[in-house]
Amino acid sequence: MEVVTKGFELIIFDCDGVLVDSEPIINRAHARVLTACGYSITEEALIERFCGMSDAEMLDIIEREWGRALPGFYAARVGEMIESGFRQSLAPIDSVAEFLDGLRLPRCVASSSVPQQIRYKLELTGLLTYFGDNLFSATMVAHGKPAPDLFLYAAEQLRTAPTRCLVIEDSAAGIDAAVAAGMTAIGFSGGSHCGPAHAARLQTHGAKLVIANMRELAVMTGLA
Template identity: 50%
Template structure:
């Protein structure tokens, strides 16, 4: 076993991995876009924008429309998500117990804004597990599927990319982590996940895909290396 293969840091995506937010967010995003003249369904938002930042989604839609949304768009989107998440957001099943069983350092690297990450983790009782190690796509030039966010998180945590394992639920997230030369465990246990998602995450480069967080600690026990993760 090569010491360079050891996992020293586990980087978690937030939405759909720590908090079961994606289905709620897709509905809100679709409703607000439609109200601002871009008719789209929650399913279409899921297909196009899952795992990407709201900033990038807005720029893509504005380019397609050939016009910019008013400032009220972002304010309305944030306010509606705040309300819906405050009323309905839940942690991913078993995540709290799972985090308690991990011996490695952990952090969050999410496409959400710093405020959204902190709020979602606070609402679900997970903030104390990660604070202050919360990293947002707003802190880098390019969001997922570019590797910038994961490389930034690893640098902030003083950990070489080769010693990081990422837990992700989206193809852009898996693609970003692989581009950062990190091992990726795909997760399909969120309420937004569909049949075929596991195959899509594997095709994007996930070494293994799980649908129950309780299986995670054994996969990345300190005695296991990257090659062993890939064949579990």
């Protein structure tokens, strides 16, 4: 199966789980600190429920469900664990650099992470050079994924009509956001956090197709 790529003018990448294999590191840190604080939850449950959302939105939901505020040290402790994990084991998604090397379209990143974290992760994995300053964060818009705001903002900044944008996303929230923005969405299930049901879930949310590696993306789209 091949996506009809004629007419696309911009490809929008999510960051975590699409460009860098960071979801397990991030969610492991949150799960450990949340559990230590008294809100017992696993890494897998966090990924299932909140993958694609910003930390702020995720923690707001957790605090409302829990009926109490997280302690003041929470952000610093999680941040230290994530930073340590990134330095030890953060890696780019397999073959993503090769795909970006051959990509003929303009591209950008639209992520739920804060701007400095997007840049840091891409620098650490050697991918920043492919995007320059075309990095867009959920902090730049009123509503993060699954709302369409972030993707629409990225398209507006790069002067591209939504219908001319192709989005690569690993989360149901991200697919929802792309579809709501009027963009074509391709699901990615090649991150180490993706279980056997992940691809079907992305298709259910509206992904035009789901691919498991970047070599497959190049073949199916003809973009690189």
